[in-house]
Amino acid sequence: MNLRERKTAKKKEDILRSASLVISRKGFRQTTMEDIAAELLMTKGSLYYYFKNKEELLFYCHEHILTTVLDKLRKIKQQDITSSEKMKAAIKIHLDTAIREREIFNLAIKPEQIFSGDHVEVIVQKLDEYAELFDQLILQGIQKGEFSVVQKKMARMIILGAANWIQVWYSPEGEFSKEEIEQVYADYLLKILK
Amino acid sequence: MNLRERKTAKKKEDILRSASLVISRKGFRQTTMEDIAAELLMTKGSLYYYFKNKEELLFYCHEHILTTVLDKLRKIKQQDITSSEKMKAAIKIHLDTAIREREIFNLAIKPEQIFSGDHVEVIVQKLDEYAELFDQLILQGIQKGEFSVVQKKMARMIILGAANWIQVWYSPEGEFSKEEIEQVYADYLLKILK
Amino acid sequence: MNLRERKTAKKKEDILRSASLVISRKGFRQTTMEDIAAELLMTKGSLYYYFKNKEELLFYCHEHILTTVLDKLRKIKQQDITSSEKMKAAIKIHLDTAIREREIFNLAIKPEQIFSGDHVEVIVQKLDEYAELFDQLILQGIQKGEFSVVQKKMARMIILGAANWIQVWYSPEGEFSKEEIEQVYADYLLKILK
Amino acid sequence: MNLRERKTAKKKEDILRSASLVISRKGFRQTTMEDIAAELLMTKGSLYYYFKNKEELLFYCHEHILTTVLDKLRKIKQQDITSSEKMKAAIKIHLDTAIREREIFNLAIKPEQIFSGDHVEVIVQKLDEYAELFDQLILQGIQKGEFSVVQKKMARMIILGAANWIQVWYSPEGEFSKEEIEQVYADYLLKILK
DNA sequence: GATGAATGAGCATTCATTCAT
DNA sequence: CATGAATGAATGCTCATTCAT
Structure with a gap:
């Protein structure tokens, strides 16, 4: 990646970060391209240099956050702690993400209403992996005898x-x-699994 | 209420029902007056004969559902059963409503972003009462020794x-x-209270 | 004219009177059929029994007022008083009408923008007669030596x-x-003619 | 002001000029954003790039004309000529404006029906100053003994x-x-003041 | 005759998107 | 690269008009 590409990549990330911020504040339905541009002291026309259209911007925005949180979850899974501790850590990370990126998990509701074609697939795949990771934590816990929930x-x-x-x-506040x-x-939700 | 008034009232209810349906499908941000009208095989202009504007239609739509579910909850509270049974019944009703009226509880997020003036107050008051009813069920359970949760x-x-x-x-499906x-x-969520 | 016809005629007049009133208050551009009907405790649909459409209602409304004021002017013209006195009386009547029927002379601006076809002609003809009467009063005054204005x-x-x-x-107030x-x-405007 | 700002300012003026023109032809109640845009061979959406909404466009349109004519009046007031000559000049300017900007003084009727908030105040203040200037000319004439009118x-x-x-x-024509x-x-109206 | 109800054309406004400079 | 400018489709809303009952 040469200098130019790095600069572009950096700018893209800036845009995504700002977009996330605005979306957290206003909700992604309410967020206009104008809003996102304003946050960056850009004009909305410029956004189209970096992203094909609004949907793509939204996609990378969400994809980035999902990727980040997925990484964190995977690390937790590999730690050498009890399943209970893993699950508590996972829950805390999820809460943290839900708080910081207010809108992120709302798109799980109907990704196909927001994204189109390939994007849906990527998002759905990530969401599936996300769910799968939690399911594995639960299964591990059961196998270790820590959890006893039936309807996993x-x-x-x-x-x-x-x-x-x-x-x-x-x-x-x-x-x-x-x-x-x-x-x-984390404590209360753990009760469900016990 | 004479025949004509009953007819109008019926029509209003029809509209609210159809609106609820479309809203459940598309989300209330995405639902246009056109959509609602189309579902009823009306033109959007006609909707304005029954409701002053979109916000009012949305308000009555949600108010009606909230009122209905509140009634059900109040009845449960007064039944002569254990707190656990009450809470389970309440959870089932809530689930039932959430399934049938997909979007209803999403407005709890920021009613003031959707409704204006008096409408916000009514909605907020109903949502407060809703929460209050659940809190009372929890408190009763604690007092009876059925629940032992701390952070109610x-x-x-x-x-x-x-x-x-x-x-x-x-x-x-x-x-x-x-x-x-x-x-x-109901079973799993009860664990949290125990 | 039998009873039924008289009743209809009376109702038409009621409508015209109410319409005039509302128009005076809101301006005829802003006055809706709903407004006129409301003033009469009718529904707007009913208005169409008496008048083909809004334009016709407006036409008769204005035509009625113009006819009335024209009558008054004609009577003044025939009185046995000086031209100055006639002109003063005419001015007072005009002022009176302008005050009471606020919007009436505004339609003189562009009758063809408001009325269509035959209606324009009638209105224009009445307005012309109105002007003509004033011109005659001025001419009489000149012939009698009371006025000396050149550009009549x-x-x-x-x-x-x-x-x-x-x-x-x-x-x-x-x-x-x-x-x-x-x-x-009346006094000041007379100076122009002297 | 750099080139770009000058271009924008020029465009805004073009829009105001065209709007004035259309308004003169159709009256400002009848003038739609579409009409104004069409006159400029634009689409109505573009107008919103330059003006927040219709009311604002109308406001600047009228404000511009009023400011211009007020300037002219102020200059006349300061000229070293008789009060009669000043008044005649003022009347001619007023007539000129009334002819060229057909609708301009019609908004004097009820500015608050057209404009909202701050805009009303600005317009009313300008109209007041306008009237005040005429009153001062009359007063000067009286003090100089040129006029003798009582009800100024x-x-x-x-x-x-x-x-x-x-x-x-x-x-x-x-x-x-x-x-x-x-x-x-000018000659005839002066008679009123003498 | 009167009314409730419905309609459709028209209008202001928003916003994603495009493109020349 | 970035921006100013323009566009057009979509949307909420109004209102004259129609018509069955």
Whole structure:
């Protein structure tokens, strides 16, 4: 990658970061290209130099976040700790992502309504891998005798659903700190698996 | 209420029902007046005979559903059964609503972004009452010694969040029936309170 | 004219009167059929029983007022008083009409923009007769030696224009009474003719 | 102001000029954004690049004309000529504006029906200054002994009203030239003040 | 005769997208 | 590369008009 390419790549990342930020604030349905450009002190026309269209920008935006969080999850899976500890860590990471990137898991609802063609597939594949990782953690826990849940997939749905909902009510000014909340959520959701 | 008024009331309900349906399919941000009208084989102009504007239509749409589900919850609260049974019943009703009226609880996210003035207040008040009812069920359970959860509000958030998420993945063609799912959800979520 | 016809005629007049009222308040561009109907505690559909369409309603509305004021002017012309007195009386009547029927003379601006076909002709013919009557009063005054204005038509335009403008600023709560204003206007405008 | 800004400013002026033109022809109630755009061989969407909305476009349109004519009036006031000559010059300018910008003084009728918030204030303030300038000319004339009118404000109303009305009937193809008309109007209206 | 209901054309406005410079 | 400018499709809303009952 030469200098020019690196510069372009850097700019693309800047755009994605800003886009994520605006989307977190306004919701991705409400976010216009103008909004994203304004955040970067650019004009919206320029965005089209880096991304073919809005959908593509949104795609990379979400893809980037999903990739990042997936990496974190994979690392947790390989750590040498109990399944309970792994699951708690995974839940905390999920909560963290849901809070920071408010809208990210909302697109899981109907990716095909937002993305088209190949993009859907990539997103769906990542979301599937995401779910699969949680399922594996649960399965490991069962095999080790730590968990005893029967409906593994539904348990996973419950855990992720509960965690996603945090974006609706969490506020930095709230009664509890992010860390306290994450601790309680992790503890309570673990009960489901026991 | 005379015949004509009944007819109008009926028509309004028809519109609300159809609107709910379209909203469930497309999400309420994506639903246009045209969409709603088309579902009813009307023209969009006609909708304005019954509702002042889109926001009002959306408001009554949601208000109606919330009122219905609140009624059901209140009845449960007064039944002569254990707190665990009440909570399970409440969860099942919530799941049922979340499945049938896919978008309904999504507006809980930011009612003030969708509704204006008095409408926000009504919606917020209903949502508060909704939460309050769940909190009361939890408190009763604790007082009766059935539940022992400490962070009551967070537990409620977890339960409702988990249940809301069902709209994302439930399908009538899925592996499990709605009843089976409701049963599992109710059982698993109860663990959090124990 | 039998009873039924008389009833219809009466109703038509009621509508015209109410329409005039609403038009005075809101301006005829802003007045909707709904507004007119509401004033009469009718529904707008009913208006179409009496008038083919909005334009026709507006036409009769204006035609009625013009006819009335024309009658008054003709009577003044035939009175046995000086030309100055006649002109003063005519000005007062014009002012009176301009105040009461705020919008009436505004349609003189471009009747063909508002009315179509035959209606334009009738209105234009009445407006012409209206102008003609003023011109005759001026001519009489000149012949009697009371007036000495040279540009008769322009003088008439000035007089009527000045009087029309009263609708813009006259208010019953103002500093001067309608009668005082009419007196001053008549006196001052007479100077032009002298 | 660099080249680009000058170009934008020029375009804005072009739009305002075209808008004025269309408004003169159709009246500002009847003028649609489409009409204005068509006159400029643009699409209506483009207008929104230069003006926030229709009201703002209309505002600047009127504000520009009022500012221009106010400047001219102020200059006349400071000239070293008799009050009669000043008043005649002022009347001619007013007539000129009324003819060229047909609709401009019609908004004086009810600015608050057309403009909102700050815009009303600006317009009303300009209209007030406009009236004030005429009043001052009249007062000066009285002090110099040239005029002897008693009801100064009503005289001003009469003069401006008469002049406004010219837009209704003036046509370049008419019997008299614009200059002839202005001369006659100025002479005749002066009589009121004497 | 009167009304409730429905319609459709028209209008202001938004916004993703394009493109010449 | 970036931007200013323009476009056109979409959308909410209004309102004159129609018509069955």
